[in-house]
Amino acid sequence: MKTIRPLLISFEGIDGSGKSTQCKMLYHELIGRGYGVHLYREPGGTGISEKIRDILLDRENEAMSPITEMLLYFASRNQLISEKVVPALERGEIVLLDRFVDSTVAYQGHGRSLSLESIWNVAEVAIGEVWPDLTILVDTPLETAETRMDDRELDRLEAENADFKQRTRNGYLQLVKDEPQRFLVLDGRESIDKLKQQVLARVDQLLDSLP
Numbered sequence: 001m002k003t004i005r006p007l008l009i010s011f012e013g014i015d016g017s018g019k020s021t022q023c024k025m026l027y028h029e030l031i032g033r034g035y036g037v038h039l040y041r042e043p044g045g046t047g048i049s050e051k052i053r054d055i056l057l058d059r060e061n062e063a064m065s066p067i068t069e070m071l072l073y074f075a076s077r078n079q080l081i082s083e084k085v086v087p088a089l090e091r092g093e094i095v096l097l098d099r100f101v102d103s104t105v106a107y108q109g110h111g112r113s114l115s116l117e118s119i120w121n122v123a124e125v126a127i128g129e130v131w132p133d134l135t136i137l138v139d140t141p142l143e144t145a146e147t148r149m150d151d152r153e154l155d156r157l158e159a160e161n162a163d164f165k166q167r168t169r170n171g172y173l174q175l176v177k178d179e180p181q182r183f184l185v186l187d188g189r190e191s192i193d194k195l196k197q198q199v200l201a202r203v204d205q206l207l208d209s210l211p
């Protein structure tokens with residue numbers, strides 16, 4: 001198996017934007033090239049994190065306060081990092097994350113209007129120095145994303161109103177403005193194949209730049 005300098009790549013975007021499609025394709029491409037690669041979805045990826053996921057996404061949990069929600073996302077994330085992500089990075093492997101810290105800033109910060117400062121403070125405790133080398137934002141208009149979720153039963157966050165989703169999308173774009181060099185922003189209206197080529201071009205560049 002090829003080992004490299006550890007590489008952490010996260011995928012972000014609103015529900016139905018096309019994140020999972022792209023990160024699964026990248027996963028298979030990199031596995032095919034002989035790299036050690038791991039793909040985890042957030043919230044989730046460990047036994048404990050999946051249990052937290054169930055609480056977070058359960059539509060019966062209408063009473064959940066925004067701060068409880070934010071803390072549970074970070075609890076799930078810290079467990080994933082401790083159990084899976086850091087050990088894999090220490091082995092020199094590649095970790096792909098289907099959502100990471102930007103989701104909390106976009107959804108709980110911009111969507112739920114929690115203080116961004118409080119989110120970054122918790123992030124410091126929960127994720128510390130574990131930071132993505134690259135974040136791929138699949139930026140998809142709400143209307144397009146919604147047509148891609150037509151037949152599925154919506155979870156607690158997916159069932160939020162259009163204003164919430166618009167604030168979340170804008171929150172992602174604000175994160176890009178704050179840290180442009182970390183992001184690759186894709187137009188989610190493009191075809192799956194065209195987006196895949198754009199992802200690969202950027203990842204190849206990143207792999208070439210590693211020592």
Ligand SMILES: Nc1ncnc2c1ncn2[C@@H]1O[C@H](COP(=O)(O)OP(=O)(O)OP(=O)(O)O)[C@@H](O)[C@H]1O
Nearest residue numbers: 014015016017018019020021022148188190191192
């Ligand atoms: N670029 C694209 N063009 C057309 N359809 C797409 C595109 N990308 C993904 N899809 C389709 O849209 C649906 C949702 O895609 P996907 O599951 O990747 O979104 P997601 O961002 O992971 O959503 P969620 O946040 O809800 O997990 C799937 O049926 C997928 O095949």
Ligand SMILES: [Mg+2]
Nearest residue numbers: 019020021098
């Ligand atoms: Mg998905």
